[in-house]
Amino acid sequence: MQADILIGSPAEALVSNDSVILIIDDNPRSIKALSLLIRDFGQVIFATSGEAGIAMTMKTKPDLILLDVEMPGMNGYEVCRQLKGDVATRSSGIIIVTSHDSVEHEVAALEAGAADFITKPLNAPVVRARVKTQLLVKKQADELHRQAEQDGLTGIYNRRYFDSYFEQEWRRHQRQRSSLGLALVDVDHFKAYNDSYGHQQGDECLRCVALGLKAALRRPGEFVARYGGEEFAVVLPYTDDEELHRFGPWLCEQVRALKIPHGWSEASDFVSVSVGLVSCVAGKICSHTQMLGQADEALYQAKANGRDRAVIATKSSS
Ligand SMILES: Nc1nc2c(ncn2[C@@H]2O[C@H](COP(=O)(O)OP(=O)(O)OP(=O)(O)O)[C@@H](O)[C@H]2O)c(=O)[nH]1
Numbered sequence: 001m002q003a004d005i006l007i008g009s010p011a012e013a014l015v016s017n018d019s020v021i022l023i024i025d026d027n028p029r030s031i032k033a034l035s036l037l038i039r040d041f042g043q044v045i046f047a048t049s050g051e052a053g054i055a056m057t058m059k060t061k062p063d064l065i066l067l068d069v070e071m072p073g074m075n076g077y078e079v080c081r082q083l084k085g086d087v088a089t090r091s092s093g094i095i096i097v098t099s100h101d102s103v104e105h106e107v108a109a110l111e112a113g114a115a116d117f118i119t120k121p122l123n124a125p126v127v128r129a130r131v132k133t134q135l136l137v138k139k140q141a142d143e144l145h146r147q148a149e150q151d152g153l154t155g156i157y158n159r160r161y162f163d164s165y166f167e168q169e170w171r172r173h174q175r176q177r178s179s180l181g182l183a184l185v186d187v188d189h190f191k192a193y194n195d196s197y198g199h200q201q202g203d204e205c206l207r208c209v210a211l212g213l214k215a216a217l218r219r220p221g222e223f224v225a226r227y228g229g230e231e232f233a234v235v236l237p238y239t240d241d242e243e244l245h246r247f248g249p250w251l252c253e254q255v256r257a258l259k260i261p262h263g264w265s266e267a268s269d270f271v272s273v274s275v276g277l278v279s280c281v282a283g284k285i286c287s288h289t290q291m292l293g294q295a296d297e298a299l300y301q302a303k304a305n306g307r308d309r310a311v312i313a314t315k316s317s318s
Pocket residue numbers: 153186187188189190191192194198199200201202203206228229230303307
């Protein structure tokens with residue numbers, strides 16, 4: 001696994017210069033001095049107040065923030081607490097930079113959520129070593145995060161990711177009173193495929209279908225995840241029934257177009273999928289699990305109607 005490679009590799013090789021480092025400091029001279037020391041580690045950007053630093057963190061999602069403590073208005077500890085308390089910004093590592101060289105200040109920095117602490121006057125080798133270490137920690141955390149969300153066989157999002165983001169999307173659409181779409185996609189006669197072509201070829205087939213489904217998505221926010229063995233789930237933000245009527249058959253067509261031969265399918269000469277779809281407008285369906293249940297019923301109907309087709313859940317059952 002890649003995590004093993006990360007742990008076994010020299011740290012130097014892992015700190016690539018594609019990192020983004022944000023310096024938050026009200027003093028332009030300090031910003032300049034710091035950026036000269038670390039500029040070869042990546043792109044260095046800056047903000048001259050706590051408020052501007054928080055806004056910039058939201059926008060740019062830096063890998064690392066070098067945060068001055070003594071600033072007018074919001075001080076560094078307060079900025080640090082806010083950044084660490086918000087799910088949208090807490091993944092950026094923070095090093096507190098201060099002229100106070102005392103245990104109390106170091107403890108305050110760590111308690112505010114900082115990963116490390118640098119004192120002024122700056123000592124170049126120390127600054128570089130600490131920055132490099134935190135960039136390495138961030139790279140490793142990103143990699144672990146990616147692996148935790150990824151399906152090992154197909155490389156698309158896994159069930160865990162789906163479970164948390166589908167619910168999140170559902171809540172967001174409920175709040176905004178917009179329509180959310182969901183499609184459950186199941187490969188037809190896949191047991192026969194495995195039995196005839198072998199399990200390894202079956203794995204390869206699932207990989208191709210997963211990538212085919214992913215390539216079929218066009219709009220921002222749409223994502224496909226592996227829901228179970230040979231089943232996939234597609235989340236379709238801001239999508240209503242009218243759009244599902246186009247999307248369902250089109251998804252079937254995209255998989256058929258992969259032209260993966262399936263000599264033992266009763267539905268088609270090529271690997272095909274059945275799709276169950278549902279859309280939900282705020283208030284119509286009372287939970288995201290009900291939405292899943294309805295998509296599952298529609299999928300069952302698509303199988304019963306002959307497979308290689310899409311069925312949309314009827315609104316009467318909403
Ligand atoms: N190769 C491979 N097969 C898998 C994987 N996960 C599930 N399967 C197989 O997928 C098959 C699913 O079979 P069934 O649930 O009977 O469904 P089906 O044969 O596709 O029939 P219908 O869904 O009714 O069209 C089983 O044989 C599972 O072993 C996987 O990761 N790799």
